[in-house]
Amino acid sequence: MSPLQQFIEYSIVGIAAGGIYALIALGIVLIFKSSRTFNFAMGEMMMLSAYFFYAAAVTFALGPFLGMIVALVCSIAVALVIERVAIRPMLGRPFIAVVMVTFGIGSIIRGIVGMIWGPNDLQIPAILSRSPIMLGDIFVPGKTARAFAIAVVIVVGLIAYLRYSRAGVALRAAAADAVTAYSMGIDVRRIISFTWVLAAITGCISGVLMANVNTLTPHLGLVALNVLAVVILGGMNSIGGVLIAGFIIGWLEAITGLFLPTEFREITPYILALIVLLVRPTGLFGTKEIERI
Protein backbone atom coordinates (compact mmCIF):
# COMPACT_ATOMS: atom_id res chain seq x y z
CA MET A 1 0.00 0.00 0.00
CA SER A 2 1.36 3.41 -0.92
CA PRO A 3 2.03 5.92 1.88
CA LEU A 4 -0.60 8.24 0.40
CA GLN A 5 -3.19 5.52 0.42
CA GLN A 6 -2.29 4.67 3.99
CA PHE A 7 -2.61 8.33 4.96
CA ILE A 8 -6.05 8.55 3.38
CA GLU A 9 -7.13 5.32 5.05
CA TYR A 10 -6.04 6.50 8.50
CA SER A 11 -7.66 9.87 7.88
CA ILE A 12 -11.01 8.31 7.04
CA VAL A 13 -10.90 6.01 10.06
CA GLY A 14 -9.97 8.96 12.26
CA ILE A 15 -12.72 11.19 10.97
CA ALA A 16 -15.17 8.34 11.37
CA ALA A 17 -14.13 7.96 15.01
CA GLY A 18 -14.55 11.72 15.35
CA GLY A 19 -18.26 11.32 14.60
CA ILE A 20 -18.83 9.74 18.01
CA TYR A 21 -16.72 12.45 19.68
CA ALA A 22 -18.96 15.04 18.05
CA LEU A 23 -22.05 13.27 19.35
CA ILE A 24 -20.73 13.19 22.92
CA ALA A 25 -19.50 16.78 22.68
CA LEU A 26 -22.94 17.89 21.53
CA GLY A 27 -24.42 16.60 24.80
CA ILE A 28 -21.83 18.50 26.82
CA VAL A 29 -22.31 21.74 24.86
CA LEU A 30 -26.11 21.66 25.11
CA ILE A 31 -25.95 21.47 28.91
CA PHE A 32 -23.26 24.14 28.99
CA LYS A 33 -25.31 26.48 26.81
CA SER A 34 -28.45 26.21 28.90
CA SER A 35 -26.91 26.45 32.37
CA ARG A 36 -23.17 27.25 32.13
CA THR A 37 -22.54 23.87 33.72
CA PHE A 38 -19.71 21.69 32.50
CA ASN A 39 -20.89 18.12 32.85
CA PHE A 40 -17.86 15.99 33.73
CA ALA A 41 -20.18 13.04 34.30
CA MET A 42 -20.95 12.79 30.57
CA GLY A 43 -18.52 9.90 30.05
CA GLU A 44 -20.02 7.94 32.94
CA MET A 45 -23.55 8.64 31.71
CA MET A 46 -22.49 7.09 28.38
CA MET A 47 -20.94 4.12 30.08
CA LEU A 48 -23.99 3.56 32.29
CA SER A 49 -26.24 3.71 29.22
CA ALA A 50 -24.19 0.98 27.56
CA TYR A 51 -24.65 -1.18 30.68
CA PHE A 52 -28.38 -0.50 30.61
CA PHE A 53 -28.31 -1.74 27.04
CA TYR A 54 -26.37 -4.84 28.08
CA ALA A 55 -28.76 -5.58 30.95
CA ALA A 56 -31.85 -5.17 28.78
CA ALA A 57 -30.57 -6.87 25.65
CA VAL A 58 -28.57 -9.72 27.22
CA THR A 59 -29.56 -10.25 30.85
CA PHE A 60 -33.28 -9.78 30.21
CA ALA A 61 -32.92 -11.15 26.67
CA LEU A 62 -34.98 -8.41 25.07
CA GLY A 63 -32.79 -8.25 21.98
CA PRO A 64 -30.96 -5.21 20.57
CA PHE A 65 -33.97 -3.19 19.43
CA LEU A 66 -36.02 -3.29 22.63
CA GLY A 67 -32.74 -3.16 24.54
CA MET A 68 -31.92 0.18 22.93
CA ILE A 69 -35.34 1.61 23.82
CA VAL A 70 -35.02 0.45 27.44
CA ALA A 71 -31.50 1.91 27.60
CA LEU A 72 -32.74 5.26 26.27
CA VAL A 73 -35.62 5.42 28.74
CA CYS A 74 -33.39 4.49 31.70
CA SER A 75 -30.68 6.96 30.62
CA ILE A 76 -33.20 9.79 30.38
CA ALA A 77 -34.62 8.90 33.79
CA VAL A 78 -31.15 8.92 35.36
CA ALA A 79 -30.28 12.25 33.72
CA LEU A 80 -33.50 13.83 35.01
CA VAL A 81 -32.82 12.56 38.54
CA ILE A 82 -29.25 13.93 38.43
CA GLU A 83 -30.48 17.30 37.17
CA ARG A 84 -33.29 17.56 39.69
CA VAL A 85 -31.45 16.30 42.78
CA ALA A 86 -27.87 17.44 42.29
CA ILE A 87 -27.70 20.18 39.67
CA ARG A 88 -30.81 22.34 40.11
CA PRO A 89 -30.09 23.18 43.77
CA MET A 90 -26.61 24.28 42.67
CA LEU A 91 -27.81 26.77 40.03
CA GLY A 92 -26.34 30.19 40.61
CA ARG A 93 -23.49 28.77 42.68
CA PRO A 94 -19.89 29.23 41.49
CA PHE A 95 -18.99 27.39 38.30
CA ILE A 96 -16.32 25.28 39.99
CA ALA A 97 -18.73 24.05 42.70
CA VAL A 98 -21.15 22.72 40.09
CA VAL A 99 -18.29 21.15 38.14
CA MET A 100 -17.14 19.32 41.28
CA VAL A 101 -20.67 18.00 41.76
CA THR A 102 -20.66 16.54 38.23
CA PHE A 103 -17.24 15.01 38.94
CA GLY A 104 -18.69 13.39 42.05
CA ILE A 105 -21.66 12.06 40.16
CA GLY A 106 -19.28 10.51 37.62
CA SER A 107 -17.36 8.71 40.38
CA ILE A 108 -20.57 7.45 41.98
CA ILE A 109 -21.81 6.04 38.67
CA ARG A 110 -18.45 4.33 38.05
CA GLY A 111 -18.54 2.83 41.54
CA ILE A 112 -22.09 1.56 41.23
CA VAL A 113 -21.46 0.05 37.80
CA GLY A 114 -18.34 -1.70 39.16
CA MET A 115 -20.37 -3.13 42.05
CA ILE A 116 -23.18 -4.42 39.85
CA TRP A 117 -21.39 -5.59 36.72
CA GLY A 118 -17.80 -6.07 37.88
CA PRO A 119 -14.58 -4.78 36.34
CA ASN A 120 -14.28 -7.22 33.43
CA ASP A 121 -15.01 -6.66 29.77
CA LEU A 122 -18.47 -7.64 28.65
CA GLN A 123 -19.55 -8.45 25.13
CA ILE A 124 -22.69 -6.70 23.97
CA PRO A 125 -24.77 -7.97 21.05
CA ALA A 126 -23.38 -6.73 17.77
CA ILE A 127 -25.75 -4.11 16.42
CA LEU A 128 -23.24 -2.98 13.83
CA SER A 129 -22.19 -5.20 10.95
CA ARG A 130 -18.51 -6.08 10.86
CA SER A 131 -18.23 -6.31 7.07
CA PRO A 132 -15.80 -3.63 5.87
CA ILE A 133 -16.70 -0.92 3.44
CA MET A 134 -14.41 -0.38 0.47
CA LEU A 135 -14.05 3.09 -0.98
CA GLY A 136 -12.11 2.19 -4.13
CA ASP A 137 -8.96 0.59 -2.71
CA ILE A 138 -9.46 2.12 0.69
CA PHE A 139 -10.56 -0.13 3.47
CA VAL A 140 -12.87 1.27 6.16
CA PRO A 141 -13.65 -1.02 9.13
CA GLY A 142 -17.37 -1.86 9.07
CA LYS A 143 -18.26 -1.02 12.67
CA THR A 144 -16.46 2.30 12.64
CA ALA A 145 -18.11 3.34 9.37
CA ARG A 146 -21.58 2.38 10.53
CA ALA A 147 -21.12 4.01 13.95
CA PHE A 148 -20.08 7.16 12.10
CA ALA A 149 -23.15 7.06 9.88
CA ILE A 150 -25.46 6.69 12.88
CA ALA A 151 -23.68 9.47 14.77
CA VAL A 152 -24.00 11.82 11.79
CA VAL A 153 -27.71 11.09 11.37
CA ILE A 154 -28.37 11.79 15.07
CA VAL A 155 -26.25 14.96 15.07
CA VAL A 156 -27.86 16.35 11.92
CA GLY A 157 -31.34 15.49 13.18
CA LEU A 158 -30.71 17.12 16.54
CA ILE A 159 -29.26 20.28 15.02
CA ALA A 160 -32.14 20.61 12.58
CA TYR A 161 -34.53 20.17 15.49
CA LEU A 162 -32.82 22.92 17.50
CA ARG A 163 -32.62 25.18 14.45
CA TYR A 164 -36.20 24.96 13.30
CA SER A 165 -38.38 23.91 16.23
CA ARG A 166 -40.03 26.18 18.78
CA ALA A 167 -38.26 24.26 21.54
CA GLY A 168 -34.98 25.04 19.80
CA VAL A 169 -35.81 28.76 19.85
CA ALA A 170 -36.58 28.51 23.57
CA LEU A 171 -33.29 26.74 24.22
CA ARG A 172 -31.28 29.33 22.31
CA ALA A 173 -33.15 32.15 24.05
CA ALA A 174 -32.47 30.67 27.49
CA ALA A 175 -28.81 30.15 26.58
CA ALA A 176 -28.38 33.73 25.35
CA ASP A 177 -30.11 35.57 28.20
CA ALA A 178 -31.91 33.68 30.96
CA VAL A 179 -33.75 36.63 32.53
CA THR A 180 -35.12 37.79 29.17
CA ALA A 181 -36.09 34.21 28.34
CA TYR A 182 -38.10 34.12 31.57
CA SER A 183 -39.69 37.43 30.55
CA MET A 184 -40.91 35.69 27.37
CA GLY A 185 -42.71 33.10 29.48
CA ILE A 186 -40.01 30.48 28.90
CA ASP A 187 -39.48 28.25 31.93
CA VAL A 188 -35.69 28.24 31.93
CA ARG A 189 -35.46 25.46 34.52
CA ARG A 190 -37.45 23.20 32.23
CA ILE A 191 -35.12 24.08 29.36
CA ILE A 192 -32.17 23.00 31.50
CA SER A 193 -33.90 19.67 32.25
CA PHE A 194 -34.58 19.36 28.54
CA THR A 195 -30.87 19.72 27.69
CA TRP A 196 -30.08 16.97 30.21
CA VAL A 197 -32.58 14.76 28.40
CA LEU A 198 -30.93 15.55 25.05
CA ALA A 199 -27.51 14.85 26.58
CA ALA A 200 -28.82 11.53 27.90
CA ILE A 201 -29.94 10.62 24.38
CA THR A 202 -26.64 11.53 22.69
CA GLY A 203 -24.76 9.86 25.57
CA CYS A 204 -26.80 6.67 25.34
CA ILE A 205 -26.38 6.33 21.59
CA SER A 206 -22.68 7.14 21.66
CA GLY A 207 -22.16 4.80 24.65
CA VAL A 208 -23.78 1.85 22.88
CA LEU A 209 -21.87 2.62 19.68
CA MET A 210 -18.60 2.86 21.62
CA ALA A 211 -19.27 -0.44 23.38
CA ASN A 212 -19.88 -1.97 19.97
CA VAL A 213 -16.73 -0.66 18.36
CA ASN A 214 -14.61 -1.51 21.43
CA THR A 215 -15.88 -3.56 24.37
CA LEU A 216 -17.97 -2.73 27.41
CA THR A 217 -15.98 -1.90 30.57
CA PRO A 218 -16.48 0.57 33.44
CA HIS A 219 -13.69 2.59 31.80
CA LEU A 220 -15.70 3.22 28.66
CA GLY A 221 -16.45 6.73 29.92
CA LEU A 222 -12.79 7.76 29.86
CA VAL A 223 -13.21 8.58 26.18
CA ALA A 224 -15.08 11.66 27.36
CA LEU A 225 -11.73 13.08 28.45
CA ASN A 226 -10.73 13.25 24.79
CA VAL A 227 -14.03 14.97 24.20
CA LEU A 228 -12.95 17.57 26.74
CA ALA A 229 -10.22 18.54 24.28
CA VAL A 230 -12.85 18.61 21.53
CA VAL A 231 -15.07 20.96 23.49
CA ILE A 232 -12.21 23.27 24.43
CA LEU A 233 -11.01 23.32 20.85
CA GLY A 234 -14.45 23.97 19.37
CA GLY A 235 -15.51 26.61 21.88
CA MET A 236 -17.80 25.72 24.76
CA ASN A 237 -20.89 27.40 23.38
CA SER A 238 -20.57 26.59 19.69
CA ILE A 239 -22.46 23.56 18.43
CA GLY A 240 -20.97 23.84 14.95
CA GLY A 241 -17.54 24.37 16.47
CA VAL A 242 -17.51 21.18 18.51
CA LEU A 243 -18.75 19.14 15.57
CA ILE A 244 -15.83 20.27 13.44
CA ALA A 245 -13.48 19.91 16.42
CA GLY A 246 -14.74 16.35 16.93
CA PHE A 247 -13.66 15.42 13.43
CA ILE A 248 -10.34 17.26 13.79
CA ILE A 249 -9.48 15.46 17.03
CA GLY A 250 -10.54 12.06 15.67
CA TRP A 251 -8.43 12.62 12.58
CA LEU A 252 -5.47 13.91 14.59
CA GLU A 253 -5.49 10.84 16.83
CA ALA A 254 -5.47 8.49 13.87
CA ILE A 255 -2.72 10.37 12.05
CA THR A 256 -0.59 10.58 15.19
CA GLY A 257 -0.93 6.79 15.45
CA LEU A 258 0.38 6.52 11.92
CA PHE A 259 3.54 8.61 12.37
CA LEU A 260 4.37 8.52 16.06
CA PRO A 261 4.48 5.89 18.83
CA THR A 262 1.02 5.14 20.26
CA GLU A 263 1.69 7.02 23.52
CA PHE A 264 1.45 10.28 21.58
CA ARG A 265 -2.13 9.49 20.55
CA GLU A 266 -3.22 10.28 24.09
CA ILE A 267 -1.62 13.69 24.31
CA THR A 268 -1.88 15.25 20.86
CA PRO A 269 -5.52 16.34 21.32
CA TYR A 270 -4.53 18.25 24.44
CA ILE A 271 -1.48 19.82 22.85
CA LEU A 272 -3.67 21.07 20.01
CA ALA A 273 -6.34 22.30 22.45
CA LEU A 274 -3.69 24.11 24.47
CA ILE A 275 -2.21 25.83 21.43
CA VAL A 276 -5.64 26.94 20.23
CA LEU A 277 -6.51 28.25 23.68
CA LEU A 278 -3.33 30.34 23.80
CA VAL A 279 -4.18 31.93 20.48
CA ARG A 280 -7.97 32.09 20.81
CA PRO A 281 -9.32 31.82 24.36
CA THR A 282 -12.88 31.32 23.13
CA GLY A 283 -11.89 28.20 21.20
CA LEU A 284 -11.87 28.01 17.42
CA PHE A 285 -15.55 28.79 16.98
CA GLY A 286 -16.64 30.25 20.31
CA THR A 287 -19.25 32.83 19.51
CA LYS A 288 -18.67 36.53 19.78
CA GLU A 289 -21.59 38.79 20.44
CA ILE A 290 -22.84 40.46 17.30
CA GLU A 291 -22.27 44.14 17.90
CA ARG A 292 -24.77 46.62 16.59
CA ILE A 293 -23.21 48.54 13.76
Place this chain on the structure above:
Amino acid sequence: MAAVLEVKDLEVVYQGVIQALTSLSLTVPEGAIVTLLGANGAGKTTTLKAISGFLPLEDGRVTRGSITIGGQDLLKLAPHQIVRRGIFQVREGRHVFSEMTVEENLIAATFAQRAARSRKEAFDEVYNYFPILSQRRHQAAGYLSGGEQQMLAIGRALVADPEMILLDEPSLGLAPLIVKEIFEIIARINREKRVSMLLVEQNAVIALKYASYGYVIESGRTVLEGTTEKLSADQDIQKFYLGVEAHEAA
Protein backbone atom coordinates in the same frame (compact mmCIF):
# COMPACT_ATOMS: atom_id res chain seq x y z
CA MET B 1 -60.69 42.46 30.58
CA ALA B 2 -57.61 43.97 32.16
CA ALA B 3 -57.38 43.88 35.93
CA VAL B 4 -56.05 46.36 38.45
CA LEU B 5 -52.43 45.95 39.52
CA GLU B 6 -51.81 46.87 43.12
CA VAL B 7 -48.46 47.19 44.83
CA LYS B 8 -48.74 47.83 48.57
CA ASP B 9 -46.07 48.87 51.05
CA LEU B 10 -43.37 46.93 49.22
CA GLU B 11 -39.97 46.35 50.81
CA VAL B 12 -37.19 44.72 48.76
CA VAL B 13 -33.78 43.60 49.95
CA TYR B 14 -30.87 42.46 47.77
CA GLN B 15 -28.33 39.89 49.01
CA GLY B 16 -29.95 39.90 52.42
CA VAL B 17 -28.59 43.35 53.34
CA ILE B 18 -29.09 45.99 50.66
CA GLN B 19 -32.46 47.66 50.98
CA ALA B 20 -33.67 48.83 47.57
CA LEU B 21 -37.30 49.59 48.37
CA THR B 22 -38.56 50.60 51.82
CA SER B 23 -42.24 51.29 51.36
CA LEU B 24 -43.52 51.51 47.85
CA SER B 25 -47.16 51.57 46.86
CA LEU B 26 -48.82 52.12 43.51
CA THR B 27 -51.92 51.21 41.55
CA VAL B 28 -52.31 50.75 37.83
CA PRO B 29 -55.99 50.90 36.87
CA GLU B 30 -57.49 49.05 33.94
CA GLY B 31 -56.38 50.45 30.61
CA ALA B 32 -54.32 53.31 32.06
CA ILE B 33 -50.76 54.45 31.44
CA VAL B 34 -49.11 55.10 34.79
CA THR B 35 -45.59 56.43 35.10
CA LEU B 36 -43.00 55.99 37.78
CA LEU B 37 -40.59 58.91 38.15
CA GLY B 38 -37.48 59.13 40.25
CA ALA B 39 -33.75 59.67 40.20
CA ASN B 40 -31.20 56.98 39.42
CA GLY B 41 -31.21 54.34 42.15
CA ALA B 42 -34.58 55.42 43.54
CA GLY B 43 -35.93 51.92 42.96
CA LYS B 44 -37.90 52.22 39.71
CA THR B 45 -36.38 49.21 37.96
CA THR B 46 -36.44 47.21 41.20
CA THR B 47 -40.19 47.83 41.39
CA LEU B 48 -40.68 46.42 37.89
CA LYS B 49 -38.45 43.44 38.70
CA ALA B 50 -40.46 42.74 41.82
CA ILE B 51 -43.71 42.76 39.82
CA SER B 52 -42.27 40.43 37.17
CA GLY B 53 -40.75 38.08 39.74
CA PHE B 54 -37.17 38.64 38.53
CA LEU B 55 -35.77 39.42 41.99
CA PRO B 56 -34.82 35.85 42.96
CA LEU B 57 -32.77 35.66 39.73
CA GLU B 58 -30.63 38.51 41.09
CA ASP B 59 -30.49 37.41 44.71
CA GLY B 60 -33.21 39.87 45.72
CA ARG B 61 -36.28 39.25 47.83
CA VAL B 62 -39.57 40.92 48.75
CA THR B 63 -39.46 41.13 52.54
CA ARG B 64 -42.74 42.97 53.12
CA GLY B 65 -45.81 44.13 51.26
CA SER B 66 -47.90 42.66 48.48
CA ILE B 67 -48.29 42.67 44.72
CA THR B 68 -51.65 41.61 43.32
CA ILE B 69 -53.41 41.74 39.99
CA GLY B 70 -57.19 41.44 40.06
CA GLY B 71 -56.78 40.23 43.64
CA GLN B 72 -54.36 37.42 42.68
CA ASP B 73 -51.09 37.29 44.62
CA LEU B 74 -48.16 37.61 42.20
CA LEU B 75 -45.47 37.00 44.80
CA LYS B 76 -46.28 33.29 44.78
CA LEU B 77 -45.67 32.92 41.04
CA ALA B 78 -42.47 32.15 39.11
CA PRO B 79 -41.43 34.70 36.44
CA HIS B 80 -42.69 32.67 33.49
CA GLN B 81 -46.04 32.17 35.24
CA ILE B 82 -46.40 35.91 35.83
CA VAL B 83 -45.87 36.55 32.12
CA ARG B 84 -48.47 33.94 31.26
CA ARG B 85 -50.79 35.65 33.76
CA GLY B 86 -50.69 38.62 31.39
CA ILE B 87 -48.00 40.96 32.71
CA PHE B 88 -45.22 41.40 30.17
CA GLN B 89 -42.07 43.37 30.91
CA VAL B 90 -40.06 45.10 28.19
CA ARG B 91 -36.71 45.24 29.95
CA GLU B 92 -34.38 48.20 30.14
CA GLY B 93 -31.78 48.05 27.38
CA ARG B 94 -34.17 46.16 25.06
CA HIS B 95 -32.49 42.76 25.46
CA VAL B 96 -33.30 41.39 22.04
CA PHE B 97 -31.74 37.99 21.34
CA SER B 98 -29.07 39.43 19.09
CA GLU B 99 -28.01 36.22 17.37
CA MET B 100 -31.53 35.16 16.58
CA THR B 101 -33.55 36.61 13.71
CA VAL B 102 -36.36 39.10 14.24
CA GLU B 103 -38.89 36.37 13.60
CA GLU B 104 -37.19 33.95 16.02
CA ASN B 105 -37.34 36.69 18.67
CA LEU B 106 -41.08 36.85 18.09
CA ILE B 107 -41.36 33.05 18.22
CA ALA B 108 -39.64 33.11 21.62
CA ALA B 109 -42.41 35.39 22.87
CA THR B 110 -45.11 32.89 21.86
CA PHE B 111 -44.26 31.06 25.10
CA ALA B 112 -45.93 33.96 26.90
CA GLN B 113 -49.23 33.62 25.04
CA ARG B 114 -52.23 32.84 27.21
CA ALA B 115 -54.91 32.18 24.64
CA ALA B 116 -54.37 30.15 21.52
CA ARG B 117 -53.78 32.55 18.67
CA SER B 118 -52.20 31.55 15.39
CA ARG B 119 -48.61 32.60 14.94
CA LYS B 120 -49.55 34.41 11.74
CA GLU B 121 -52.27 36.42 13.42
CA ALA B 122 -49.91 37.46 16.23
CA PHE B 123 -47.01 38.34 13.92
CA ASP B 124 -49.28 40.25 11.52
CA GLU B 125 -50.34 42.43 14.42
CA VAL B 126 -46.70 43.15 15.28
CA TYR B 127 -45.87 43.94 11.65
CA ASN B 128 -48.94 46.15 11.46
CA TYR B 129 -47.70 48.31 14.34
CA PHE B 130 -44.05 48.09 13.24
CA PRO B 131 -43.87 47.64 9.43
CA ILE B 132 -40.06 47.96 9.47
CA LEU B 133 -39.81 44.69 11.44
CA SER B 134 -41.60 42.89 8.62
CA GLN B 135 -38.85 43.96 6.20
CA ARG B 136 -36.18 42.83 8.64
CA ARG B 137 -37.85 39.60 9.72
CA HIS B 138 -35.04 37.30 8.60
CA GLN B 139 -32.17 39.48 9.83
CA ALA B 140 -30.26 38.85 13.06
CA ALA B 141 -31.72 41.16 15.70
CA GLY B 142 -28.20 42.30 16.66
CA TYR B 143 -27.96 44.13 13.35
CA LEU B 144 -31.06 46.25 13.91
CA SER B 145 -30.71 49.92 14.87
CA GLY B 146 -31.44 50.88 18.47
CA GLY B 147 -34.91 52.11 17.59
CA GLU B 148 -35.72 48.95 15.65
CA GLN B 149 -34.51 46.84 18.58
CA GLN B 150 -36.87 48.75 20.87
CA MET B 151 -39.67 48.12 18.38
CA LEU B 152 -38.83 44.41 18.41
CA ALA B 153 -38.82 44.39 22.21
CA ILE B 154 -42.32 45.93 22.21
CA GLY B 155 -43.31 43.63 19.34
CA ARG B 156 -42.51 40.63 21.52
CA ALA B 157 -44.92 42.04 24.10
CA LEU B 158 -47.63 42.24 21.41
CA VAL B 159 -47.12 38.57 20.55
CA ALA B 160 -47.83 37.73 24.18
CA ASP B 161 -51.10 39.72 23.99
CA PRO B 162 -50.84 40.81 27.65
CA GLU B 163 -53.21 42.71 29.93
CA MET B 164 -50.39 44.92 31.08
CA ILE B 165 -46.98 45.95 29.75
CA LEU B 166 -44.21 47.12 32.07
CA LEU B 167 -41.93 49.45 30.09
CA ASP B 168 -38.48 50.12 31.51
CA GLU B 169 -36.80 53.15 29.91
CA PRO B 170 -38.05 52.68 26.35
CA SER B 171 -36.40 55.97 25.30
CA LEU B 172 -32.94 54.99 26.55
CA GLY B 173 -30.22 55.91 24.07
CA LEU B 174 -32.60 56.77 21.22
CA ALA B 175 -32.82 59.91 19.09
CA PRO B 176 -35.71 62.26 19.99
CA LEU B 177 -37.53 61.65 16.72
CA ILE B 178 -37.43 57.87 17.21
CA VAL B 179 -38.56 58.30 20.82
CA LYS B 180 -41.59 60.25 19.64
CA GLU B 181 -42.41 57.64 17.00
CA ILE B 182 -42.18 54.80 19.51
CA PHE B 183 -44.28 56.59 22.11
CA GLU B 184 -46.98 57.32 19.54
CA ILE B 185 -47.16 53.58 18.85
CA ILE B 186 -47.17 52.78 22.58
CA ALA B 187 -50.11 55.15 22.99
CA ARG B 188 -51.87 53.51 20.03
CA ILE B 189 -51.39 50.05 21.53
CA ASN B 190 -52.77 51.31 24.84
CA ARG B 191 -55.80 52.85 23.13
CA GLU B 192 -56.60 50.17 20.58
CA LYS B 193 -55.86 47.07 22.63
CA ARG B 194 -56.82 48.44 26.05
CA VAL B 195 -53.47 47.26 27.44
CA SER B 196 -52.56 49.05 30.65
CA MET B 197 -48.97 50.18 31.05
CA LEU B 198 -46.58 50.95 33.84
CA LEU B 199 -43.90 53.22 32.44
CA VAL B 200 -40.50 53.89 33.98
CA GLU B 201 -38.73 56.79 32.27
CA GLN B 202 -35.76 59.07 32.81
CA ASN B 203 -37.32 61.39 30.30
CA ALA B 204 -39.98 62.94 32.57
CA VAL B 205 -41.27 65.30 29.88
CA ILE B 206 -42.35 62.48 27.62
CA ALA B 207 -43.51 60.28 30.51
CA LEU B 208 -45.81 63.00 31.86
CA LYS B 209 -47.10 63.68 28.36
CA TYR B 210 -48.23 60.14 27.60
CA ALA B 211 -49.22 58.89 31.08
CA SER B 212 -52.41 59.87 32.87
CA TYR B 213 -51.20 59.28 36.41
CA GLY B 214 -47.78 59.30 38.02
CA TYR B 215 -45.83 58.39 41.12
CA VAL B 216 -42.60 59.96 42.26
CA ILE B 217 -40.31 57.74 44.29
CA GLU B 218 -37.26 58.65 46.31
CA SER B 219 -34.97 56.22 48.14
CA GLY B 220 -37.38 53.36 47.70
CA ARG B 221 -40.60 55.00 48.85
CA THR B 222 -43.48 56.80 47.19
CA VAL B 223 -43.23 60.51 48.02
CA LEU B 224 -45.72 62.08 45.63
CA GLU B 225 -48.54 60.95 43.38
CA GLY B 226 -51.22 62.49 41.26
CA THR B 227 -52.60 62.96 37.79
CA THR B 228 -49.89 63.92 35.34
CA GLU B 229 -51.59 67.30 34.93
CA LYS B 230 -51.19 67.97 38.61
CA LEU B 231 -47.62 66.61 38.66
CA SER B 232 -46.62 68.75 35.68
CA ALA B 233 -47.79 71.81 37.58
CA ASP B 234 -45.94 70.85 40.77
CA GLN B 235 -42.99 73.14 41.47
CA ASP B 236 -40.67 70.41 42.77
CA ILE B 237 -41.39 68.25 39.75
CA GLN B 238 -40.73 71.20 37.45
CA LYS B 239 -37.48 71.92 39.20
CA PHE B 240 -36.06 68.42 39.59
CA TYR B 241 -37.54 66.48 36.68
CA LEU B 242 -38.55 68.95 34.00
CA GLY B 243 -35.74 71.48 34.45
CA VAL B 244 -38.20 74.36 34.09
CA GLU B 245 -36.46 76.67 36.54
CA ALA B 246 -33.10 76.27 34.85
CA HIS B 247 -34.84 76.89 31.56
CA GLU B 248 -36.44 80.13 32.79
CA ALA B 249 -33.19 81.35 34.30
CA ALA B 250 -31.53 80.90 30.94
